[in-house]
Amino acid sequence: MTLLSVKGLSVSLGGRAVLQDVSLAVQKGEVVGLIGPNGAGKTTLMRAILGLLPxxxxxxxxxxxxxxxxxxAAWMPQSREIAWPVSVETLVTLGRTPHLTPGHRATAEDSAAVDRALERMGLAAFRHRIVTALSGGEQARVLMARALAQEAPLLMADEPIAGLDPAHQISTMRTFASLAAEDGTEGQTEGRAVIVSLHDLGLGVRHCTRLIVLDQGRIVADGAPTTVLTPALLRDTFGISAWFEATPKGPVFQPLEVLE
Structure with a gap:
């Protein structure tokens, strides 16, 4: 099942071409890592896909x-500003807004979706805490839980693991993989996919089923992680060398040096 189709997408900002003729499709079951150097157009692409940019x-x-x-589609932008001192549960419940009839309260089904999201992000014990009193990393996890509570077929997250400690970076990427693998049991959406922008290429290799590489507003590679991150692409797009090995515990990818 195709959850997203993009054809010939281009964006110009301030008279400058930021995206040029981008085409892609995302199927259920995929965890798509969107990678590329700073300024490549990753955030612009995600916002344009959602209709948030001309x-x-x-x-x-x-x-x-x-x-x-x-x-x-559920959307988690880079911005993590939380303005109001509300409880974690209240903020996560906002993720149910697309499912609510205006003027009506959350149903038992909505509450169950919130419970699932809190559990996934390890926040069940934080339910009644005030979100503005949490650390930056904890707030990031709450905002991710809000997006998860939406239970949309497609989740789009812009650098969601930035600022998280290593354990929560790994657990968040594992959560994305489990979302894509869901079979619709326990009232959850059948057939999901995730698009996540990343700078950690090692986590992308281990947890994404597919990598799309953007450079200067164009897709320069799209495919399985182990076939996309070639020495030539790493040199030409990122200006680095790297070490890669398939191990009994999965693929390990480590950037090594900046190339002159």
Whole structure:
């Protein structure tokens, strides 16, 4: 099942071409890592896909009405500012907004979705704590739980593991993999996919089923991680060398040096 179709997407900002003729499709079961150097256009691509930026070309999500789009895709932007001192549970419940009829309270189904999201992110014990009193990393996990509570078929997250400690970086990437593998049991959405922008190439190799590499607003590679991150691509796109090995515990990828 195709959850996202993008064809010929281009974006210009301030008279400068930021994205040029990007086309891609995302199927259920995929964890797609969007990678590339700073300024490559990763955030712009994700925002244009969602219809949050003016663009040329086609995105199957951007053409949907807002409420329908909110049921089709959950979005976690880079910005993590939380302005109001509300409880963790209250903030996570906001993720159910696309499913609520205006003026009606959350149902038992909504509460169950919130419970699942809190459990996934290891936040069940934080339910009644005030979110603005939490650490930055904890707030990031709460915002991720809000996106998970939406239980949309497609989750899009822009650098969600930035600022998290190593254990929570790994557990978050594992959560993405489990979302993509869901079979619709326990009331959860059947057939999900995740698009996540990353700078940690090692985590991308281990946890993504597919990597899309952006450079200067264009896709320069798209495929399985072990076939995408070639020495030539690492040199030409990232300016680095790296060590890679397939081990009994999975693939291990470590950037080594900046190339002159």
């Amino acid at each position: 663009h040329q070309g086609h995105s199957s999500l951007a053409q949907l009405p807002p409420r329908t789009r909110g049921r089709a």
